[in-house]
Amino acid sequence: MTTRPAAPRTPGRPRSEQSRVAVLRATSELLHEVGVKSMTTEEISARSGASKATIYKWWPNKYAVAIEAFLTEMMAESPDPDTGSADEDFRRVMRGLAHFYTGPSGRVFAQLVGEAQSDPAVRDELQAHLVAPRRALMQAVWERGVARGELRADVDPGVAADLMIGPxxxxxxxxxxxxxxxxxxxxxxxxxxxLGNE
Structure with a gap:
């Protein structure tokens, strides 16, 4: 009896990763079309082709999916530039954030913040997956600036981030x-x- 050779693996991302990307893309579209409050998990499932069970395997609720979809868009708009200058890095990061927030995503962000005022679960998701990564990026830029002698080492990086993001x-x-x-x-x-060292 002859053994048939195994079929070659098709290139590309694993199916689970493809489904995850499809869910995030569908969620982003729905956030802009109907808003976070009106969007349902059923709609995300229908548009992405992923089952509700698959969605709930990765996220506890629609708000968690919304926040990750929102963060994915934000990171594309405002990545870590690492130009060799803290001043230029902060300028580029903040320009990216401002551009992101003044576009269609600003309305989505306002909705998420609104939901967080009355729903601790949404607030926790925002803190863990949206606020924390942004602050980590600002801290990385800050620490590079301190190491190069551009910024004051006696300033709390969290306070410095608030001074720039707050306005x-x-x-x-x-x-x-x-x-x-x-x-x-x-x-x-x-x-x-x-905040500078000059």
């Missing part, structure tokens, strides 16, 4: 002042002036 979110939420590249650069430069 951007304030302008986003209230809309009292512009949030374009020039405005974002001014906010960063003003913060760096007080």
């Amino acid at each position: 951007v979110l304030y302008r986003l939420m209230l809309g009292h002042s512009p949030l374009d590249e020039a405005a974002t650069d001014t906010l960063v430069q003003t913060a760096i002036r007080g």
Whole structure:
């Protein structure tokens, strides 16, 4: 009896990873079309082709999926630039955030923050998967700047991040002042002036 050779493996990502990416893409689309409150797990399943059981295997609820989809978009818009200059790194990161928040995703972000006020589970998801990664990026930029002697070592990196991110979110939420590249650069430069080592 002859043994048939095993079929060659097809290239590409494993099926589970393809499903995960499809779920995140479908969730992003639904967030922009109907909003986080109206979006359902059934709609995510139907659009992505992944079963509800598969979705719940990776995420506890639709808000967790929404936050990861939102974070995936944000990281593409505002990655770690690592230019060799803390000033330039912060400027690029904050420009990316401002551009992201003033686009269609700003409405989604406001909805997630609104849900977090009354739902501790949503707040915890936001803290763990959205706030923490952004703050980790800001801290990495800060630590490189301190190591190069550009920034003061006696300043708490978390406070420094708040000084830069806070005004951007304030302008986003209230809309009292512009949030374009020039405005974002001014906010960063003003913060760096007080945080720098010069």
